[in-house]
Amino acid sequence: MSNAKHFVNPLRDPQDRRLPRIAGPCALVLFGVTGDLARKKLMPAIYDLANRGLLPPGFGLIGFARRDWENQDFAKIVHDSVKERARTPFREEVWKQLLEGIRFVPGTFDSDESFQTLKQTLDDLDQSQGTGGNHAFYLSIPPKAFDQVISQLKKHGLAKRDQRGAWSRVVIEKPFGHDLASANELERRVSSVFHSQSVFRIDHYLGKETVQNLLALRFANELFEPIWNRNYVDHVQITMAEDIGIGGRAGYYDGVGAARDVIQNHLLQLLALTAMEEPTSFDADQLRAEKRKALAAARPPKDIAAHTARGQYLGGWAGGKQVLGYLEEEGISPQSQTETYAAIRVDIDNRRWAGVPFYLRSAKRMPRRVTEIALNLRRAPHLPFSQTDTEALGSNALVLRIQPDEGITLRFGAKVPATLMEIRDVTMDFAYGTSFAESSPEAYERLILDVLLGDPPLFPQHEEVELSWKILDPILDFWADLDTQPEGYASGTWGPASGITMLARDGFVWRRP
Structure with missing residues (x-):
């Protein structure tokens, strides 16, 4: 107590x-x-x-x-x-x-x-x-x-x-429906029984401490908000990687897949919090209004074939042990076209983010478990150094780790000691576990308490669910029309070749968390 x-x-x-x-x-x-x-x-x-x-x-x-x-x-x-x-x-x-x-x-x-x-x-x-x-x-x-x-x-x-x-x-x-039509039907049935203010859609990622700290980072610090726009941000990567397979969840997962299971809810909510404008207050209505504006401005890529990727994990070695491929898992049909890797590009058509691609990916059987938001900044317009001085220098990046080891990392260039002028990337790291004596409550603690209190800021309303499906549905329809197996990728790797290619087309590479 x-x-x-x-x-x-x-x-x-x-x-x-x-x-x-x-x-x-x-x-x-x-x-x-x-x-x-x-x-x-x-x-x-x-x-x-x-x-x-x-x-x-x-x-x-x-x-x-x-x-x-x-x-x-x-x-x-x-x-x-x-x-x-x-x-x-x-x-x-x-x-x-x-x-x-x-x-x-x-x-x-x-x-x-x-x-x-x-x-x-x-x-x-x-x-x-x-x-x-x-x-x-x-x-x-x-x-x-x-x-x-x-x-x-x-x-x-x-x-x-x-x-x-x-x-x-x-x-x-979650999931809140299987597509836009089913989500609207679910909303119709639920709202016929419960008032909208009495419906709490759980997205446990929104209860995580670092997700809420994203708002504090942006709006409590003059250091970051001035650069949080297209003038300084080159592109944004939002990743949720799991090192496990589907376990015993074949009955749930098959036919749902990575895009519906994670991108439609968790990752698009993270995108909305990253991209939204400053709310006038953190009142639930104000917070939701700004998230809705961000989602309403977001759209799927113009070239879905070029800027999306899907895959299925194959059998092999992961985490030091031999694992089954997705099609070999108990309860999965050998002809299943359900993706265990999904990556998409999302563009936001507003003044703040015009021309800045947001890349979202989610996958199972990755090398490690990690969820993060990475803002990759534009390179300096002029470097008064020789090319060899900066050949190991990347772009600045601000990375928010949602899980595990919640915290924030800032990557920037610094001179290597005992050299004339050699510059390499270094990082400054903030970790919740070492910076605060208090331990962070679990996401479900916060969310269950908020349900009992009737406190709604962390719960998406149907309008946000609907806007998220409008972004994802065209991509899912395109994949369904292909009528082919997703591209295989080895367990314990960072996904299929198409996932690498979709960023390479824009001149980028995925971060290695």
Whole structure:
């Protein structure tokens, strides 16, 4: 409890910044509690919030799944997940308090009886825990099940404000549709049940500390904002690389692919935050308005064939062990055309960014796990040195590392000691882990707390989802019309040759993170 004051959302109103915002009495219903996300991220995050004193004594946690469990069985699952993966130390007194509000509802999404039991369980928690009718429903389930669950919540009166003024909110995990048409249909169905202000679309990247620090870097420092435009920036690279394959996620991943799974949401959101104009405040509406403007000005490349690339990882050696290729993974068809590597160029048609290409790439089975935003600056217009003095000199770059080892790196040229005048690239590095005594909360801690508080700045609204699909759909349609396998690339490498070529056409190369 004593450290709670250090974990404050920098996007909130300055008057609230000195003190933590603690959620009021409420209950959180987790659909999909048997999945990896719930066990590895959501349950530990809930405990960490409780351990930091940010959840009220009157808090309830309900698991809903097709399991023949009692309350104590689910509590054991939560306990084991917390002990294994929680960020903060396990404290018995915190766990006992959390345990008082843990319940489990067995059932299926099509069962009216199960949802009646859920309603009764929430009513009981309102009485025993004092949750006051405030209920959040977290849909950690396949997208195809969204409609059924939302319809059941409406049917059983769980999706509306009651006479006490209590709230009901729904949390949806990506992907937000399969394309623009399906995203609009999902929005139609969700908005017919929940008010737009009660719909929280989770993009966990927006909860990461470094993503929010991007806004602080730009708008709190006179050093950077004057050069954050086409006059100084040559091109921008946004990369999310994973060193793993699809694991056991064939059922989800095949037919989705890297572009839909990551570029449509995570990377285009990072692009919007990088490219947007300064908001008048960090109020949710103002922040979203500027992101929407940036996405509305963004467009796919004019020559999609030349400025996009897709690939599939092949079997081989990665991370010191032999791994299967994508088409050899269990549950994947040998004819699958799903890409595990996707790279695209995006251009932004406005005064700030005209002529500056943004390159976005996401892939699995890369040499290492890394997510970063790299602003590569233009070279100096004149270098008063001989060519040999600067032959090892690249362009200046400002790099924001989102994960792992969150921080910021600035690359610039400096003279090599004991030489007449030889210049090489050097870096200045800022790392959160060494610069602050406070540890950074996990993204899901921040986002779950914001859901319970009804604090919306970090959650994209449907308009942003729609604009992102408008950028990506033409590329996906072009790839679908090719009706060919994506280009193979060896596991443990930085992708297919076409990914290198698409930048080479513009005279650039990918950074090696």
